[in-house]
Amino acid sequence: IGLKGYGQGNAHIISSTEEVSDLPDAKNLLLVAQTTQNERVFDEIAEAVKTRYPEALIFNTICDATSERQKEVKSLASQVEGVVVVGGYHSGNTQRLAQISRESGKPTFHVETEKELDRERLATMDVIGVTAGASTPNWMIRNVVKEIESIRGRGETWMGQWIKKALKFLLLSNMMVALGALCLSYAAGILSDRKLDIMHPLLAFLYVYGMRVFNRFLDKGAGSYNDPERAGFYGRHKVFLTLSAIAAIVGALAVSFQMGVLVLAATAGLSLLGVSYSIPLVPVSVRHMWKYTQMRDIPGSKNLLEALAWAAVIALIPILEPFDMHWTNVMMTFLFVLMMVFVRAAFFDIMEVQGDLVVGVETLPIMLGERKTLFLLKTIITCAAIVLVIAPLIGAVGNFAYLMLIPLFAFSIMLVIYEKGRIRNGPMLEYMVEGNFLLTGLLALAWQIMS
Numbered sequence: 001i002g003l004k005g006y007g008q009g010n011a012h013i014i015s016s017t018e019e020v021s022d023l024p025d026a027k028n029l030l031l032v033a034q035t036t037q038n039e040r041v042f043d044e045i046a047e048a049v050k051t052r053y054p055e056a057l058i059f060n061t062i063c064d065a066t067s068e069r070q071k072e073v074k075s076l077a078s079q080v081e082g083v084v085v086v087g088g089y090h091s092g093n094t095q096r097l098a099q100i101s102r103e104s105g106k107p108t109f110h111v112e113t114e115k116e117l118d119r120e121r122l123a124t125m126d127v128i129g130v131t132a133g134a135s136t137p138n139w140m141i142r143n144v145v146k147e148i149e150s151i152r153g154r155g156e157t158w159m160g161q162w163i164k165k166a167l168k169f170l171l172l173s174n175m176m177v178a179l180g181a182l183c184l185s186y187a188a189g190i191l192s193d194r195k196l197d198i199m200h201p202l203l204a205f206l207y208v209y210g211m212r213v214f215n216r217f218l219d220k221g222a223g224s225y226n227d228p229e230r231a232g233f234y235g236r237h238k239v240f241l242t243l244s245a246i247a248a249i250v251g252a253l254a255v256s257f258q259m260g261v262l263v264l265a266a267t268a269g270l271s272l273l274g275v276s277y278s279i280p281l282v283p284v285s286v287r288h289m290w291k292y293t294q295m296r297d298i299p300g301s302k303n304l305l306e307a308l309a310w311a312a313v314i315a316l317i318p319i320l321e322p323f324d325m326h327w328t329n330v331m332m333t334f335l336f337v338l339m340m341v342f343v344r345a346a347f348f349d350i351m352e353v354q355g356d357l358v359v360g361v362e363t364l365p366i367m368l369g370e371r372k373t374l375f376l377l378k379t380i381i382t383c384a385a386i387v388l389v390i391a392p393l394i395g396a397v398g399n400f401a402y403l404m405l406i407p408l409f410a411f412s413i414m415l416v417i418y419e420k421g422r423i424r425n426g427p428m429l430e431y432m433v434e435g436n437f438l439l440t441g442l443l444a445l446a447w448q449i450m451s
Contacts, residue, residue: 001036003034016041017048019417022223029056035063036093036134066093066134073097073131077104080129083259085110086144087133094133101131113140114147139228145426146229163307171427172233173241174216176434178186178209183441184337185314188442190400192333193326194318203255207267207313209275210248213241240339262320268275269397270309277305300364303349307342332387336404339384340440343377344433350374374419383413403443407436 005009031049033042046058083101087094101108132141152161170176185204189196256267315334351365365373385408388401417423
């Protein structure tokens with residue numbers, strides 16, 4: 001309709017070679033294509049037009065991205081048992097992707113939302129391909145993919161399904177990231193050469209869990225766009241999550257009280273700062289006069305503040321207790337934790353850039369771009385690795401630092417794989433990222449057993 005409007009009454013729309021004969025006689029004819037047109041169909045029509053109008057001008061105006069995606073669908077269909085195409089029913093782009101998939105002979109399901117999936121038919125397939133129209137929102141694609149992943153396949157046992165649901169619960173509830181903080185705190189205890197106990201890892205677990213749940217509820221911006229599944233989970237389990245977050249913060253204060261008044265004061269202060277991150281600090285009456293009304297509005301603040309909070313709880317709070325600490329160990333531990341958490345937070349911001357763009361949040365990837373952000377993260381990991389290699393040689397930390405190179409190396413490999421497009425956004429990528437923090441705890445446990 002839009003293109004026809006420019007024809008001033010002389011434009012005609014056709015969609016097949018049969019309709020070429022219905023066109024009026026003309027000496028000068030111009031043939032163009034809707035940018036999302038099926039390239040094979042366009043080529044056939046162009047041939048028919050050339051036959052009838054030898055002097056016709058033909059321009060292939062199909063978008064390169066559309067052409068590439070159509071080729072990818074042909075290739076994808078040859079590798080899977082069924083294809084799911086995500087996008088609007090009235091989108092010509094999406095309709096053509098579904099048409100190309102059907103022409104391959106593979107069962108094709110064109111859906112707009114995950115609720116329209118044929119779970120029974122999909123459950124009979126082992127390998128399912130998913131593609132989407134160029135204008136299909138990322139959150140819609142992610143919802144469909146997650147729904148497909150939740151379908152119990154032919155070879156999957158009930159035990160496997162139960163484990164998958166348990167892992168999903170740990171991920172969506174933020175229990176997994178809190179367990180990562182516990183493991184990192186345990187490893188930091190060995191790295192900083194302090195007496196190991198359960199109190200410090202427990203404090204890290206409770207603080208991180210409570211802060212993440214509270215900030216998730218307070219985040220009225222990009223959360224529902226970036227991860228609608230988690231947003232739905234929080235909506236369904238609001239009471240449980242709220243009560244558990246309150247219990248976690250109270251528990252963190254109780255644990256810190258056992259460590260001393262200074263530790264209690266520091267934990268309380270960090271908790272207030274954590275909650276205030278998502279709360280407007282400027283009065284409503286003058287809020288229109290300020291560009292930044294809360295800490296989360298400050299460009300790029302999220303990654304650095306989150307990393308500083310983790311590093312403070314894990315590496316700095318222990319020095320407030322009345323026993324001897326080696327400052328070189330403390331500083332090396334602080335830097336290691338800071339870098340690990342910063343890379344994690346910034347990497348997740350890369351995966352959530354689409355939702356952040358929708359609501360106007362200025363995260364690091366939005367300011368720098370994905371490529372430069374990935375380069376920055378790889379640089380930080382390299383610097384952290386250099387610190388861990390040199391520190392034991394100069395006596396700043398013990399040889400346990402060499403083991404911490406393993407999660408850093410795993411992180412760098414993950415970034416490279418993501419950059420090359422070998423792994424997509426989704427639960428598996430989140431498990432891999434959080435798994436790096438769990439790995440620090442396992443390595444610490446192995447070190448303690450062998451020492």
